[in-house]
Amino acid sequence: MESIQHIIQENEKGNRLDMVISGLREDWSRSQVQQWIKDGVVTVNGTGSKPNYKSALGDEIDIQIPDPEPLDVEAEEMNLEVYYEDEDVLVVNKPKGMVVHPAPGHLSGTLVNGLMAHCKDLSGINGILRPGIVHRIDKDTSGLLMVAKNDMAHEKLVQQLVDKTVTRKYSAIVHGLIPHEYGTVDAPIGRDQKDRQSMAVVNNGKNAVTHFRVLDRFKEFTFVECELETGRTHQIRVHMKYIGFPLAGDPKYGPRKTMDLGGQALHAGLLGFIHPRTEEYIEFSAPLPDYFEELLTQLRNDR
Template identity: 60%
Template sequence: MSIGEERESSDNRFEWIAEPEEAGERIDKFLTEVLEEEVSRTQVQQWVKDGHVTVNGKTVKPNYKLSDGDTVVLMMPEPEELELAPEAIPIEVVYEDSDVIVVNKPRGMVVHPAPGHPGGTLVNALLYHCKDLSGINGIMRPGIVHRIDKDTSGLLMAAKNDLAHNSLAEQLKAHTVNRKYLALVHGNVPHDNGTVDAPIGRDPKDRKLYTVTERNSKHAVTHFAVIERFKDYTLLELKLETGRTHQIRVHMKFIGHPLVGDPVYGPSKSRGVHMEGQALHAAVLGFEHPRTGESLQFEAPMPEDMVNVLEVLKTR
């Protein structure tokens, strides 16, 4: 099934048409792979059992096997009402007004609560600091317009009200937000600059991972420029044109230059260079203020752990 075969008619209703290659695939496995959210197969199976999933208008069991042309409809149930607790977690505020807050997220901090991370997140810290965040993304992700991975450091913006949220989300959709990253990658990148234009989707071998694939994928573009070359490593500046999950990490692996310290997409050993998490930092964030229209741009210096690794490389 290509992404063009997905039909979405409301915020919680999703529809797909199964293609020939899906024939014989279990409905729970199919839905786990095509859903964009981080949803477990166990959760999908429960939705099927509870009647939230129909095939050709009829409820089915989790082990139902698809046929070519089946119409699959998921009525996503509303999330449980969970109360998020504000937590007095220190955060580095780069900019703040009544509409927007920009923070420099440290490596190791999860952006919003999720299974396995019920607290200690940036959202918990923001709720304590701001008191007012937009509610568009629901109770678990108030104010969150975009995300960066737990082990990626750097700039992230959040909305304090729905007007700001809608404006920032539209700017992201229109690719007008300026997002630049610094990354240390394995190998000597031969070109001074270039573009990786390769679609990204879930890895069919492991649904928790992403990969370059034509199947169930979305358009993804990353521009890169070499800042400095070392013997076995290269420091890059990367500019996102799109914002897919794990985009930079997947694209760098795809071109044969995975990020140093990446526990998922990188090599198991880094030949003496050690990082706790991938060497990726969201260094520049620019956008139009949602109320005033003013052009804003912010920069965050490279974190100490990346600086230390570069200093080691310069002495080799």
């Protein structure tokens, strides 16, 4: 069992307890935190609480993360595109359309199922449905993910995400012509109050920062590189919509009339981090998938 303590700071007071806790680590989902609170493994000033408790300045939060339960998800043989692997870390190139981890009622066909068949050991810190998963990318986003093969690696990789020392660069095609060459979107992201299935820029959301630069412009679209400073759910998709340039093909955040790409044109092409054991910086890049290259060719030809 892992024990974590946290004192509520000025910028956190008034926020829901589950929101504060899920913001402490990028690999903690809000639903997971809510379950911990309901199970009584989270205390506030020594007593139990509720997920919607409004945090007060100086509150002492104690989290006793339970040991992982035996995994009830089956291993499935898959042709995973592994870019790097050693005793601690695995880097895999996830294809578009693949879900990262199982969910209740959907326990097969995910990256985790494939990882379980590929290697015997995965970190258990993230529980029975997310073994080894340190960070996620959306189902219809392709690209590189780092996976922890033991708890030591998991803790060190998560700390790098907290410290914002992981390099994560994405290629994207967005609607509209971005007039400037570089930009930064610094806007908090949280659950959309009008649509609970979506995220949005909201006043009480989690800190979120995305840097971008223009790579090419076409008639009605712009090819950009986005670099994550934080890693919130749907961050690039939400931020680019927020500044008026939603991703092409995005059924959730894009305009009604967008390209039929089977999901957003977004690829996690570059990933760099400090190796948890050797402490050397390592970096990997994955080429754009075929559909993305074909789309760029079409846009260039139409220009």
